[in-house]
Structures are given as C-alpha cells and as structure tokens.
Amino acid sequence: MNRGVYTLALRALAPLLWLWMARRAKRAGGQWEVFSRERFGHPADGQPLFAWAAASQAAAPVSTTADSPWTRPVWVHAVSLGETRAAQPLLQALLDRGLPVLLTHMTATGRAEGQRLFADAIGRGQLRQAWLPYDFPGATRRFMRGYQPRCGLLIEREIWPNLLAAARRAQVPMALVSARYSASSLRQAKRMGGVMHEALAGLDMVLAQTVEDAARLVQAGAPVPAVTGNLKFDLVLPASQVQAGREWRKRLGRPVVSIASTREGEDAPFIDAIKRYSGQRDAPLFMVIPRHPQRFDEAARLLSDAKLPFIRRSAGVEPTPETAVVLGDSLGEMAFYYAASDVAIVAGSFAPLGGQNLIEACAAGVPVIVGPHTFNFQQAAEDAIAAGAVVRQPDPAGAVDAAIAMVHDEALRQEASRAARRWFELHAGATRRTMDALASWLD
Template structure:
C-alpha cells in the first residue's frame, strides 16, 4: 500500500469515524464535542513549542514524568499535548491542570494534519509508545519538524499487523528522527519493520520513573472499608473479567468472610452495567460516585484517574485486560506501591514486563478464572508471602529507573538547536 491509496481509504472511512464518535457518545457525551479538532481546526494558545501525543489514559500516565521534566528543562517553550480519547484528555487535565495546552490529534488525512501542524508549528514532535500515522509523519518531515518516538513498545501481535503493510510501515518509520525503545525486544521488532538502526536507542520504560502516588486517599479509603478487613482490587477490568472477579471474591469470602473487593472497570461507559451486575448477584455495593462510606462487600470505583489510590487501599491487585484477550495492562503502578499482583494469561502487550515481574517474584500469572480464585485465596491467607512479593516489586522498580533522563538526552539536540 502506498500513501495515495492509504489517504484515499482514510478519506473514504471518515463518515465511519464520525459515526463511531456518535455511537460512543451515547455513554460519553464528550465524544460529541470538539469535532473541528478532529479535522485539524481550532486555536493554539502558544505555538512554536513542544508537541507530545499520548493517545489515551495509559499513554498520558506514561508521559507524565517526561512532561514534568520537559517543563523544568525548557521552561520557555510551551507544551501542547494531543490525545485521541476524551478520557485521555480528562486524565491530562486532572494530573497537570492547565500547565500544558491540549487538543485532539486530527484524523490522519493529508489536509487535516497539515492544518494541525501549520497552526501548532512545533519545534519537536514526541509520539508516545507506538502510534504510526503515515500522513502525519510525512507532513512533519515536509515541514522540517523532527519527530521522536518515545517509550516505544511493539508487541509480537502488533508487529505482525504492521508487517501486512510492510512498505507503508517502512516508509513511515523512515520519517522518524529518533526512537527510544523500552526493551531490546521492542527495538529488534522495530528494526525488522524497517527502522534504520542508526536512529534507535534503548531508553527503558518511563513509567518506572513516575513519582509514587499520594497514598493518603487510599489509606483513608481503607479506613472507611475497615482497616482490619482483607481488601483486594480488580483493576482495569474488561467485559467478562468483572464476573470472574466477583466469582473469585465469593470463593475468597468462604475462607475470609470479611473480605472486601474494590472493582475498577477500565471503561467508564460500562459503570452502570457493572453496578447492575453487582446488585443482581446480591452483593452489598457502594459506589465511589455516591461517596458512599457505608459497609459493603464490593466497592465499585465508578470514577477515573484514581487507580493509584485504590491500589494503596488494597492488600493485593489483580491487573485486568489479561483474563480476556486484550493484552493486559501495566504492572508498574502496583509495583511502585509494593503490592503483589495477579494477572491472567493474555499479557502480550506487556510481555517483557510480565517476564521480569515473574522472574523477580513480584507477581503471579493465573491461567483462568477458577485459578484466579485459587491463587487469590491462597495469597490473601499468606501475609508474609505478600510482603516478600511487595518488596520484590519495589526493588524491581528501583532497578529500572532512569528512562526519563535517557529520553531527555535523546531529544535534547532537537530542542537546543535554534529553530530554522
């Protein structure tokens, strides 16, 4: 596939893209807002600075240490962050307020990306993790805007997908000025797809450098739930995993009748559905949105951006997206807080992180929902083992810090040279 065919297909799919926004807006009205930005229109308060793209919540969280360092190192340069999702936008505002500008990244149409770059005029573009947009990258190259792929990760599954468009992928990777990969495995996959080796660096995972979250709200929640009760968290769950978590909780309650479950679904549009599921199964359920402090079996975290606090309140964390084939979620946040983790067999998006977590003895992989119940019950009965796993998790984080400094060194030449 070449750029011309890709651009034609992108234009042809535009009605479907806006139709998808309307469909998703049924549960999240924010998807109906700011549509001109999706086509490259809108104002930028302070062009000529640093532009960083973080597609959604996970990428925003990953970018926070780098954004903080960029603002300290280059205080005279304005920072614009683009996201794709409203939840990413909300997370950015919650964590950084209005210290950085924000807009949505336009769809990858030639005219839309040109308009975007013309009004932003960045000194440098930083794309977090692996978002490869052929028209955007080509337009940046034509405008002499250097592009850096930071904190890059590429699973085997994603690599196979990009290989189906081998020519276009090679051309797109060739537009990058530099790449900072998380691991040697990510680096090798990028080289195999056509990235010039001279532009590749292994910088590590920036998420290891994130400051430890304020634990006070989590400790306060634990007091409200009951300080002596066993408490576990099912974090970032997807469809099917809430039922598995509730089934595991029922098994745990047979051994420890006072145990409480904090349930944190990944997507806010599913909050009402999960609340109904809890009530239908007869669980006494409190909702975070109701600020309900009454005694409960299940505390449903129907809110966004509070996952670290929820982890601080728990004795053990199950990381979702892993019992179903979604590829898993990041294991670093619970590790920072010294929480032992459980996760399912589908961790292909975080394979290297899974492997080092298992090797360090900081987490356990379960094979299916019944095994989750077994491992949960076993670990919740063994406080010394949980303590050892938590200590191993924090040691693992300490060993892998430093990615932010290496990434700053990678991008410094593009910011310290006068523009033009």
C-alpha cells in the same frame, strides 16, 4: 499499499470511523468533538465543522511573537488514558525545563486525564491541549502550519502515515518515545506494506522500551532505536491519594483485594469467583474497578444480579462489615485503590486483550496477580514474574484464590510487596535517558 491508496481508503471509511466514535462517545460520556475544527487540523477555536468545504479553509498560525510565552511548543501525542499517564513523567520534565508543551489526544478520557494531571500548567498557559487531527493530508498540514511545533514526540506506538509525512514537509523532527512494538504490531505493519514502512522510516528518532521492541521496530522499517526504557517506571504516585488509600484501609480493618482495569468479558467471571467467598467471616473486601467509564453501570448491574452487597465509590459512603464489593466507578484514583489494597489483580489479562499496566501497582508496593494474556506488557510481565513481584494465574477463579491465599499468608505477602517495590525501582530512569536523547531538539 502505498500512502495514496491508504489515504483513499481512509477517506472512504471516514463515515464509519465517525459513526463509531460518536457511538463510543455516547457510551463513554465526555466531550469527543468528533466534528470540531481541531479534528481537521485547525488550532482550537471551539467551532463545529460539518462540511469538507469548511475543513479546507486555511487556519491562522498560533502567535509566534517575542512577547508570547507559548511559541514553537514541544508537541507530545498521548492517544488515550494509558498513554497520558505513561507520558506524565516526560511531560513534567519538559514543563520543569520551562518549555511550552502541546499535548494531543484521540479520546476524551485521555484529554480529561491530561487536564487533571496538568491543571496548573494549563492554568498558567505553559501547556495546551488539542485533538490530534484525523490522518488526512490537508488536516495534518494545517496542524503543522497552525502550531509550528519544534519537535513531535509520539508515545508508545502511534504511527500515522500522513501525519508523519506532514511533519517531514514542515521539517518537524519526530520521535517515537517509550516505544513498544509487539509481534502482532509487526505482523500488521507487514500486511500494510509500504505505507507503514515509509511512515516508520520517516521517524528521526526511536526510543524503545526493550531490546525486543527495538528489534521488531527495525524489522518494520524504523531507524535503529536506542533502548531507553519504559516511562511508566518513572511514575510518581500522588502522595495525597496514597495517604488517603492507606488511611481508608486502616479504618476499614479488613483485608482488601483490588481487581483493577477489568475489560469486556472479565467482570462476570470475577464476580462469580468473589461470590464463592461472600459471607465468609474472614473474607476480604473486593474492589472491582472497570477500565472504562462506559462499563461502570454494566458492572453494577452484574453485581446486583449476583446479589452481592456492594457500594459505589462515587456514592461517597464507607463500606460496612456486610459490604462484599466496592465498585470503583471513579476516574483518576488508581493510586488510591492500589494504596488501599493488600493484593492487586491487574485485569485486562484474563481475556485475549493484552493486559493493563501492572507497573503502577508495583509502584505502590502491592503484590500483583495477572492473567495469561499480557502481550501488551510482555517483557515487563516476564521480568516482574522472574523477580517475584508478580504471579500469573490462568483464570479469574485462580486469581481470586491466589489473592485470598496471599491475604492470609503475611510472610508471603510482605515478601511479594518488597519484591514489587524493588523491581519497580530497579527500572527507573527512562525519563532522564529520554531527555538526554532529545537534548539537541529541546535547546
């Protein structure tokens, strides 16, 4: 498939894409602005766009006068919630250098997290947020012409053929940063053929998380990467949340097991596993924290159907001795949840979904249990298991049993906690290495 065929296919499938986005927006909440002018490459003005004729109008470029503090920004694209959190250390390093930053997203959760993390920078006008344009040639050209970025940094694995072609035409250097590329991504790239090879080959720089990621990227057509590590290891947990979590745990006076970032199909088996311990005198308090907000109500329904005494975090009430589960139905509080935990089960890995970020839990010094499906974090999971920071279990029942055993074995839990912290600190430094690699673009 060449880029022309790809573009025709994308245009043909666009109505289905917009319908899917509209339905997801309805379930998830938040402002997705599926037909906003930003989605078609125009700099933000808040006006909806419903016609191709309107989409084709030229956009006035962002001011580039000497008096403007926001000219030729460093453009960072973090597609969703996880990538926005991963990019936080790099974004902060760019802001600390006094650089103007354009931060783009595809999802409302990513945009909301960016707004939360960088409220001060947004308030003083140093960082602006926008939607990434749809990957149509005209939209991507308007985006480049409107924002005139000095360079573009794509977080982890966001490769869009027309976007990269527009960057080449506009002479905007592009880097894939903290890049991860699984075996399934490589197979998909090979199925797409020339269009993905051309897109990857058009990158000016690739900074990979691991040697394995680098090798797969080269096979897919990317320039030879440098291995700079995973930005997630430079995460600094909010001190206020960590303190609040630890104080909450101290007031509670009983062990806490968090089951974090549950995905579709995982809540029910975890709730069944929790129910086996419900009512036991020495049972810990469980916290079930769904990954996506659109699933909060579903998880509440499952807990209610199981007749487990639970409270919702959003209700703002303290657990009682009879409370079996706290439903973590809040966003932006993972540091609180992990700091309040004696053991953390990181879900998304008990169904074939690739797993969720286990690094954040290790940063909090919490022993971690994962499931069999961690291919999104394959190298990190294998290294952490070898270091004694993480334990793998085959299913939710086994994970809950292992967590209970660890709760009641102080020596085992403390050693796993120390191992988690050591492993996290050993891999720090990706932000510094990334900034060094980008230095000539940032001056």
